[in-house]
Amino acid sequence: MHELSVAYHLVQLVTQLASQHGGGTVVALHVRLGVLCCVHREALEFCYELAAQGTCAENARLIIEEVPVEVYCSECQQQFQLQNIQKFSCPRCGKPTADIRRGKELELVSVELEDQDPLESKGDEEDSQTQQRVFS
Amino acid sequence: MSHVPRILEVRTKILKKNDELARQMRQEFLRLGVSVVNLVSSPGTGKTELLQRTLHVLLQRGFSVAAVVGDLETDNDARRLARSGAPVRQIQTHGCCHLEAHMVKQHLQGWNLSEISFLFIENIGNLVCPASWDLGESLRVALMSVTEGEDKPLKYPGLFNTADVVVITKTDLAQACEFDRQRALQNIRAVRPGVPVLETSARSGEGIPQWIEFLCQHHHRCHCSHLASARKS
Numbered sequence: 001m002h003e004l005s006v007a008y009h010l011v012q013l014v015t016q017l018a019s020q021h022g023g024g025t026v027v028a029l030h031v032r033l034g035v036l037c038c039v040h041r042e043a044l045e046f047c048y049e050l051a052a053q054g055t056c057a058e059n060a061r062l063i064i065e066e067v068p069v070e071v072y073c074s075e076c077q078q079q080f081q082l083q084n085i086q087k088f089s090c091p092r093c094g095k096p097t098a099d100i101r102r103g104k105e106l107e108l109v110s111v112e113l114e115d116q117d118p119l120e121s122k123g124d125e126e127d128s129q130t131q132q133r134v135f136s
Numbered sequence: 137m138s139h140v141p142r143i144l145e146v147r148t149k150i151l152k153k154n155d156e157l158a159r160q161m162r163q164e165f166l167r168l169g170v171s172v173v174n175l176v177s178s179p180g181t182g183k184t185e186l187l188q189r190t191l192h193v194l195l196q197r198g199f200s201v202a203a204v205v206g207d208l209e210t211d212n213d214a215r216r217l218a219r220s221g222a223p224v225r226q227i228q229t230h231g232c233c234h235l236e237a238h239m240v241k242q243h244l245q246g247w248n249l250s251e252i253s254f255l256f257i258e259n260i261g262n263l264v265c266p267a268s269w270d271l272g273e274s275l276r277v278a279l280m281s282v283t284e285g286e287d288k289p290l291k292y293p294g295l296f297n298t299a300d301v302v303v304i305t306k307t308d309l310a311q312a313c314e315f316d317r318q319r320a321l322q323n324i325r326a327v328r329p330g331v332p333v334l335e336t337s338a339r340s341g342e343g344i345p346q347w348i349e350f351l352c353q354h355h356h357r358c359h360c361s362h363l364a365s366a367r368k369s
């Protein structure tokens with residue numbers, strides 16, 4: 001059940017980000033889970049609720065996108081989605097391939113933050129949609 | 137008044153903290169000339185037995201070796217391994233199903249790593265969870281025993297897919313278990329094409345010289361390529 005450890009890492013990451021960006025409440029977080037990342041979706045959802053208790057991300061929606069495995073075939077010079085992760089070979093020509101291009105993701109993609117007390121917001125600028133982009 | 141949330145686009149690994157520490161550790165191991173081998177398998181595959189034999193043989197060949205061994209409870213494995221004469225430390229995780237980089241780092245304190253050629257990390261017996269955690273190793277070894285069945289790799293493709301080498305253990309029991317060697321090799325290669333496979337019995341000694349040779353070659357490759365790149369820069 002390493003999903004609990006993963007959830008704690010996730011909550012830590014998200015709460016740090018929130019405080020670095022002026023605080024507020026985390027309303028949603030978007031996560032990408034590759035089929036090969038060895039993290040179970042439902043277990044992560046369950047553990048996230050536990051890990052987020054008492055933090056600014058407590059009631060956040062955890063939006064998970066599952067990423068299928070894609071491999072590159074050097075013979076066909078093309079990337080293919082793998083239907084069967086028990087067989088790492090090109091779906092077109094059958095050549096075995098260990099060149100995995102997608103499907104190992106265990107990523108936090110984005111975080112949606114809302115200001116803590118809307119009544120104390122400072123006017124129009126708070127209503128306009130602001131996007132902060134932080135790449136790391 | 138509608139509230140449009142601010143969106144922070146992050147695109148970062150969830151285990152970033154662990155990955156960054158593991159990366160630092162790997163660089164440090166490389167600088168000091170330590171080859172770090174992470175042994176991963178289900179419980180009862182024979183990691184400790186193989187490691188016991190490995191430590192013994194490498195010591196005999198004049199290498200300095202050390203090991204940290206993870207278990208939920210007890211220091212039985214560390215005591216067993218310490219009989220080889222190598223420095224060994226037990227990591228007791230008290231319920232945690234995998235090792236993380238910081239646990240390994242903490243248990244290396246006080247060791248002079250520059251005097252160690254091989255550091256073995258015996259992970260918690262588990263074929264799922266350890267896959268996600270980088271421990272700064274230069275070699276990840278997935279083990280499966282002949283008693284576990286040939287389809288282990290198909291059942292746990294995620295973990296076998298992260299392996300740099302697969303070691304089949306307990307080959308002395310292969311006949312009694314009616315182990316289908318060809319099918320096992322086929323299954324390993326289906327989930328991890330091109331991965332080297334070694335077949336060993338720590339009991340009888342079968343395949344141990346090849347395993348030791350593999351480790352020595354790995355050590356040589358890591359260490360020499362590092363020295364070469366250090367000279368260039």
